[in-house]
Structure formats: structure tokens, C-alpha cells
Amino acid sequence: MDYSQERITTLHDLTDPLPDAPVADSAVVVPIAGESIAAVTPEHVFESLETVGPGEIVVPLRAPAEVAEGFREWVADYAVDVTTLWCDAPALETRLERHGIGGQRGKGRDVWLGLGVAADRADYVVVHDADARTYSPAVVKRLLAPLAMEYDFVKGYYARVEDGRLYGRLVRLFIAPLLRTLEDRHDAGIVRYLSAFRYPLAGEFAFSADVARRLRAQRAWGLEIGLLGETFDAVGTDRSAQADLGVHRHDHKPVGGRGGLSGMADQVGQALFRAIEDGGIDPEYGTLPDAYRDAASRLVSQYAADAAFNGLEYDRSAEREQVEEYVSGVRPPGPDTRLPAWDETDLSSRVVLDAGRVEHSLPSDSRTD
Structure with a gap:
């Protein structure tokens, strides 16, 4: 049985733990991208999140307009508070350009947008992907639990x-x-x-809201490894941890x-x-x-x-x-081309939410800061 430690604190799955965690004080960011309704509606993920009951779920969604609208209607049936942020909204791109941070779209930008919203609404922020077929309620709790101890950043790891x-x-x-x-x-x-x-490219991690607002982000696939560079500067070795999330399966x-x-x-x-x-x-x-x-x-x-x-x-x-x-x-x-830390931009999460509404018919020039 593995219980070895690394240079950072390593929390193992020794007893199939479901630890106490500040769930009610958390916001979970679930980035989703797809071209069809079937591709953006992971039922098992949202069924699990219903049982977890976080304070809020923020979904940065990259999809065509009709798919985004279909997702918004679909997710409304779940007994959780979900905020859908349509990352492809024309008004959102216009707003980002006005603040000097328009440009390449991708997973990193989606997560960065979600982090800004989540960090303004909760004390703790969890991020995890939506494509894992092995997703369970334990994921959120195992990522959050160390934040109630002495840690400010937690990374998930797993067997593939x-x-x-x-x-x-x-x-x-x-x-x-x-x-x-x-x-x-x-x-x-x-x-x-x-x-x-142990798994530096894992898309599952958590921070205190203060730390989330202090991190720059890669715009696309370099997000995860780039964030580790940021957390090294922000919190260092002693306040970083990694948590065993078990076996992980998703599309290859x-x-x-x-x-x-x-x-x-x-x-x-x-x-x-x-x-x-x-x-x-x-x-x-x-x-x-x-x-x-x-x-x-x-x-x-x-x-x-x-x-x-x-x-x-x-x-x-x-x-x-x-x-x-x-x-x-x-x-x-x-x-x-990294996106700036939220603490270093004059963009507000309120403006992002307004511009990224799925109800995309509102003209962008009618929105104000």
C-alpha cells in the first residue's frame, strides 16, 4: 500500500475516504465544451454534484448558441444552483477586447472566466473536468478537505x-x-x-478564493502545468498538497x-x-x-x-x-499570451456574467461596466 510522501503533502486513498470538507462554502467550476447537446450534458456528473451540494456550480460552456440554450434548459432540472457562462457569446468577446484581453479561446480561457466568477461567490473554488466516466461525489470532498487544514492549493492525482x-x-x-x-x-x-x-496535467484542483484571484492562466491546453508554475509563486511547497482521486477513466x-x-x-x-x-x-x-x-x-x-x-x-x-x-x-x-490574474485586471465578474448570458440576443453596446 502506498503511503509515501513527496516534497508536497500527499493525501492517499488508504481507506476509501470521504473526508469532512467545506462544501457549502465552495463553488465548483466545471468547464464543458461540445458541438451537440449530447456532448455537453454529462448526467452522472450533475447527479453526483446534487449529492455533494456545493454552494454553487459555475459552468463555463464553449458551444454553439443552440447547444448553450439546450444546456441551460437541461441543467435547470437539477437541484443545484448552476450559473452557466456562455464562453462563445459575442458580447463576451467584445467585452474582453475592450479590456485588452481578447484573443485565443480554449479551455484555459474558459476556466479563467469561471474562476473569476466562482472566487467572487465562495471562499473556496474547485475545478474539475466533466469527461471522466469514473466521476464520484468523493472528488469534490477530497479536493476541498485540505483547504480546511493548512493548505491553499490542492491538486488531484489518479491512476490511468x-x-x-x-x-x-x-x-x-x-x-x-x-x-x-x-x-x-x-x-x-x-x-x-x-x-x-504525481499527475501534473490533472484537470482537478482546488484553491482558496484569494489564491484563485492571484493566478495567471494559459489560454488553452497548457492551463494545468501553467497553474502549477503560478501556485509555486503564490503558495509554495508548504501550502500545496495533492489528493488521491482513485482510478480515472475518460475518452482518449x-x-x-x-x-x-x-x-x-x-x-x-x-x-x-x-x-x-x-x-x-x-x-x-x-x-x-x-x-x-x-x-x-x-x-x-x-x-x-x-x-x-x-x-x-x-x-x-x-x-x-x-x-x-x-x-x-x-x-x-x-x-x-497568458491571461492576467483577476486581481490585476479591471474586468469584473459581474460584467463577465452579463456578457456571457446564454440569452444572447441583448446587444453588446447596451451593456455597461
């Missing part, structure tokens, strides 16, 4: 084993070997901090093509190296790709042994091919 195979490919084959390589080269707090998280992305893991690796890599450089490190980018390949090769051998030990299917060749797909992400970060 499904259909007799190891998943979590972007963490296993990209982030893990990159961080090993950086640890070998740099004795730095930011590297030690990032390496302490292809490696290539639009929306595939290779494209995600580029964005995640940009966020990682932005955090590393913010932490005072100047990586030697010219030699880093080959060092990454070597570290990934060693890990592939370790994963193969672990898979064989557990009777799981494992394709070394396919894993090594994925490593080559991800090498393009090992490069200096481009222009910094």
Missing part, C-alpha cells in the same frame, strides 16, 4: 489504467521525462515543485491530427518552459531534445516492466514513436 493498458500518455511520455531531465540539470525550487506532483485522444496529443504537447511544453523560465532557469534548449529522448527511452523500459508485471498490454515501439511526436514541444516558449 483502462482496457488492460496504461494511459496518461502525455504525462508518462512527455512531462515525466522532461522533468527528469530538468532535475538532472538544474537544482531549482520550481523543478522540484513540478516534479513532486489520438496522438496526431487536429486536437491530438502531439499538438497538445506543443502547448503544454510552452507552458512548462514558461514556468521554468519564470522560476529563474535558462534551459540549454539546443541539447535538451536529445536528453529528453534518452530520459523517455529509460522510462519506456520501466513502463514495459511495470506493464508486464501487472499483465497489461504494452507496445514499446508505439510508445517510442509517440516520444518522437512530442519532441517538437521541447523548445523555448513563444510570446507570453
